Amino acid sequence: MRHRRTLAALLIVVVTAGCTGAVPGLGGAGPIDQTPDSAEAVFHVDADGLEGDPATTTIIESLSEENPSMEGPEELGSDFEEEFNVAPGDVSEVVVFTEDVETAGGYGEQSVGLVVHGEFDSDEVVDGIRNQSTDLEEVEYNDHTLYTGPDQSLAGDTAAVAVLDDGQIVIGDRASVESVVDTTAGDADALSGDLRDEYDTATDGALVAGATEFPGEELAGQSVGAGIDTSVLESVTLASYGYRTDDQTVSTELRLHTESASDAQDLRDVIAGALVAAGDTGYEDLDAELDEIEAEQDSDDESIVVVGYEGDAEDVAGAMETLLY
Secondary structure, three states: OOHHHHHHHHHHHHHHOOOOOOOOOOOOOOHHHHOEOOOOEEEEEEHHHHOOOHHHHHHHHHHHHHOOOOOOHHHHHHHHHHHHOOOHHHEEEEEEEEOOOOOOOOOOOEOOEEEEEEOOOHHHHHHHHHHHOOOOEEEEEOOEEEEEEEOOOEHHHEEEEEEEEOOEEEEEEHHHHHHHHHHHOOOOOEOOHHHHHHHHHHHOOOOEEEEEEOOHHHHOOOOOOOOOOHHHHHHEEEEEEEEEEEOOEEEEEEEEEEOOHHHHHHHHHHHHHHHHHHOOOOOHHHHHHHOOOEEEEOOOOOOEEEEEEEEEHHHHHHHHHHHHO
């Protein structure tokens, strides 16, 4: 099973594909309601909102023109369709989660699940999996069939796919897939508490958003250069991100929860200093966009630092091209 490539493909697909109607299955329940309470980070893509979004289209087309050799959404989407019999345009909504933030990026330790909703036939998905996988095993778990195969990049060395309902599948390491099956069946709690609250805040009106428990103690003290004091990160407990657009205007917001208002003030000061230090790259277009980033304490809760940016999509694309190419 080629899941490492497929997971990457799916992330690109949902950023560029839209949906063409209501999601069948659970009568309006979204994939976040099938995400287990054990999740430590959750990421959401509103494919419906991204369909034809002017600002997002401008950015993607600009990057593709700058580097024609870069494999684009169409190629990656074809890989996903080939393996799962799901056309990119049939993907409606995706939640990506991990149950272990600290090991999520480590080879052989990756804990990741993708809950995919859309307009596709579950039988065709199963046929696609069977046709593409010579080492596939079918395992019964909680009244669902798991299609599993070896993948040494994942925790447990096993990738799995399960059909949750018509138009609903989950992909990931086996433990994450089983957690989603249990949550969908009502045998385990869905995401709740502070992480769910912050997820709801981040995703409100956002095309792409996510929230995560923040490993501040792991990051505190790490050197990032320019004399920046990273010890302030130790007080950060939760973080979220949201990407929004309005015609050709792009806005992003990073929210960092700290333990107190005084901690937030210290964090804000460090971030503001870091922005000043980073704002003299020698590239005029990049420096101009860095100058538009602001860090302030939230007026409703001063223990939260909000790092915000707003700019034109063409300017965003230009800055990204400078960084990437």
